[in-house]
Amino acid sequence: MDFSIASILMLDGITNGAIYALLALATVLVFAVTRVIFIPQGEFVAYGALTLALLQLGQVPGTVWLLLAMALLAGALDAVAGLRRGLPAGAVALGAARSLAVPVAVTAITVWAAPLKLPLMLQSLLTLAIVTPLGPLVYRLAYEKLADATVLVLLIVSVGTHFALTGLGLVFFGAEGFRNPSFWDERFTLGPVTLAGQALIIFMVSLALIIGLFLFFERTLRGKALRATAVNRLGARLMGISTSGAGQLSFGLAAFIGALSGLLIGPTTTIFYDSGFLIGLKGFIGAIFGALASYPAAALGAVFVGLIEAFGSFWASAFKEVIVFTLILPVLLWRSFQAGHHDEEE
Amino acid sequence: MAVLRPLVAALIALAAPLAQADITIGVSLSLTGPASGLGIPIGNAIKLWPTSIAGEKLKVIVLDDATDPTKAVTNAKKFVTEDNADVVVGSVSTPAAIAMADTLAESGTVQLMQSPAVLPAGKDAWAFRLPQGNAVMAYAMVEHMKKNGVKTVGFLGYTDAYGESWLNDFKAQSQQLGGPQIVATERFARADTSVTAQALKLVAANPDAMLIVASGSGAAMPHKAIVERGFKGRIYQTHAAASRDLMRVGGKDVEGAYVASGPAVIPEQLAAGHPSKAIAAEFVAQYEKAYGPGSRNQFAGHGYDTMIVLQKAVPMALKKARPGTKEFRAALREAIETMGRTVVSHGVLAYTKDNHWGFTTETGLILKVVNGDWKVE
Numbered sequence: 001m002d003f004s005i006a007s008i009l010m011l012d013g014i015t016n017g018a019i020y021a022l023l024a025l026a027t028v029l030v031f032a033v034t035r036v037i038f039i040p041q042g043e044f045v046a047y048g049a050l051t052l053a054l055l056q057l058g059q060v061p062g063t064v065w066l067l068l069a070m071a072l073l074a075g076a077l078d079a080v081a082g083l084r085r086g087l088p089a090g091a092v093a094l095g096a097a098r099s100l101a102v103p104v105a106v107t108a109i110t111v112w113a114a115p116l117k118l119p120l121m122l123q124s125l126l127t128l129a130i131v132t133p134l135g136p137l138v139y140r141l142a143y144e145k146l147a148d149a150t151v152l153v154l155l156i157v158s159v160g161t162h163f164a165l166t167g168l169g170l171v172f173f174g175a176e177g178f179r180n181p182s183f184w185d186e187r188f189t190l191g192p193v194t195l196a197g198q199a200l201i202i203f204m205v206s207l208a209l210i211i212g213l214f215l216f217f218e219r220t221l222r223g224k225a226l227r228a229t230a231v232n233r234l235g236a237r238l239m240g241i242s243t244s245g246a247g248q249l250s251f252g253l254a255a256f257i258g259a260l261s262g263l264l265i266g267p268t269t270t271i272f273y274d275s276g277f278l279i280g281l282k283g284f285i286g287a288i289f290g291a292l293a294s295y296p297a298a299a300l301g302a303v304f305v306g307l308i309e310a311f312g313s314f315w316a317s318a319f320k321e322v323i324v325f326t327l328i329l330p331v332l333l334w335r336s337f338q339a340g341h342h343d344e345e346e
Numbered sequence: 347m348a349v350l351r352p353l354v355a356a357l358i359a360l361a362a363p364l365a366q367a368d369i370t371i372g373v374s375l376s377l378t379g380p381a382s383g384l385g386i387p388i389g390n391a392i393k394l395w396p397t398s399i400a401g402e403k404l405k406v407i408v409l410d411d412a413t414d415p416t417k418a419v420t421n422a423k424k425f426v427t428e429d430n431a432d433v434v435v436g437s438v439s440t441p442a443a444i445a446m447a448d449t450l451a452e453s454g455t456v457q458l459m460q461s462p463a464v465l466p467a468g469k470d471a472w473a474f475r476l477p478q479g480n481a482v483m484a485y486a487m488v489e490h491m492k493k494n495g496v497k498t499v500g501f502l503g504y505t506d507a508y509g510e511s512w513l514n515d516f517k518a519q520s521q522q523l524g525g526p527q528i529v530a531t532e533r534f535a536r537a538d539t540s541v542t543a544q545a546l547k548l549v550a551a552n553p554d555a556m557l558i559v560a561s562g563s564g565a566a567m568p569h570k571a572i573v574e575r576g577f578k579g580r581i582y583q584t585h586a587a588a589s590r591d592l593m594r595v596g597g598k599d600v601e602g603a604y605v606a607s608g609p610a611v612i613p614e615q616l617a618a619g620h621p622s623k624a625i626a627a628e629f630v631a632q633y634e635k636a637y638g639p640g641s642r643n644q645f646a647g648h649g650y651d652t653m654i655v656l657q658k659a660v661p662m663a664l665k666k667a668r669p670g671t672k673e674f675r676a677a678l679r680e681a682i683e684t685m686g687r688t689v690v691s692h693g694v695l696a697y698t699k700d701n702h703w704g705f706t707t708e709t710g711l712i713l714k715v716v717n718g719d720w721k722v723e
Binding site: 008012016175178179265272274279309311314318320 | 383535536538539541563564
């Protein structure tokens, strides 16, 4: 190992670490607001990358129909609940129309735009528009009724959701993988290191998103409402913050971050329908560094995971995953010494 | 009436063996789930099977195992107990095929595996593989390397059974034939987001050639990573990568790659003297007539070859016993073991009592990717 090899490995590790950092942030966000350990986070990565891949081929991706089906189901549930509560039919219909408007519009645009093979940027925006609304719908259908259940119950629901979404991914995208075209093909040479344009985009987008999230939580009312819910659900509710709305918002952000990560990582590797799980899991290990509570620690932890992965692959590629996932043990030990004793459930 | 009744019973008793004389073939394939891309083409080839062999009607029962070993075992048990199958075909996914083997061996039923599944010694008495094992492919690859003056090889393979068995088979063949040395060994997993580190280390070892052991579209990412690190030597891929997904995902970076393959999918380019040329052409013509031009693939070839094996072995077994009996199943196994050199679309089979892998070293071909298409080397 000399300086040039080390610098190439560092660059590789930080590039992947930036993606893991985004996913770690999403994991922390979802856990803080809803107490859900969101295992399906990685599925949105695969959905994002593969939805774009199918749009590239000029096909209508199956995720669109999933979006429509979930929106219809959620609309029907809302309508039934509304009628039971004795709301007038007009108000119920209006509510259903409002929640269905976006998914129906996205579906219509996709069906119309898919065969046109729009420029890459427009297709990427369309991909975000398809995958992001899946987040709130997943919350609405899988978690909302259980919002007050224990962390363990929510975890089990997460495992189920993960399997359901992976299975659907296989149906939508098939067993073979895809690699998306690069957003920026330029290459810069800095001494021994070749910096790909795509890696630069990954750094810049990750940084922009982290700053964006910071501003969102610090400066906007909705962001502060999310933080309030994270600190104390009951207290936030008493202050007139809808915890259900907060849950949907956090899942929406998680899906957006996931899809964006998928778009970023799609051009650097081959993504399969089930690739998201491992990527999400590495983000989760990053989140563990932050004890599922601290955003900066989670982001740094995720970059650290990326670096360990790169150097681990170099020294002992057969044991790379073992090295990365064993990392969780000392971190947990350190965390538990630091935090002292807590009850299982607060 | 009282006299008639035993007469009718006797007639029915006489008729029963006749009705049972159909040859029952149980087929368990992965028609859904992750291996469905392999199972569906075999299912399609089976739909083109003839309806009889040597005047005996065929009863083909196709079940889906959903790429699930548990389901595959349930299917195997159903074939053995309810359908009284004479022979079982499947499965296409290796774990499912291995799971079925015990049930079928216990009942003494021939299993024509559609996957190159490795069974522990002594466990494959009733199992025959239709796809080529890694050893015959490694043989072709080592020969090609020797011809092109490759002395050292870097190995980059999956961290699973496929990668491991290729590493062992390649080493063994290379040693036997006096081929190249493996100078660096690195591993990766299909879901990895980057193999930059492994590629760095391999390129630093500076071998004459690289061997990448991965499957389908998963084979493109490591290939690109090695090219990106500036490797200028030859890059070899295994027969699991011999699908168009390699070019679809790899694009111009896989140009010039050497890929091991069976002969079934490129009869047009085979040398005139190649034993499989005629039969592979026949397979491609038949399959593409039914499923459209360009639909040919190696998996459908295995389904086609299964019938060729049965057409040769069943008449031999029929001389010894009637279908539907234990004796017939045993005779069928013996027939497959003793039928000798059999030319199929994927090469030349020669099963023996001790060798249930079948394929001879005439089987493997090396293809080169030229302008996004295959060219026989």
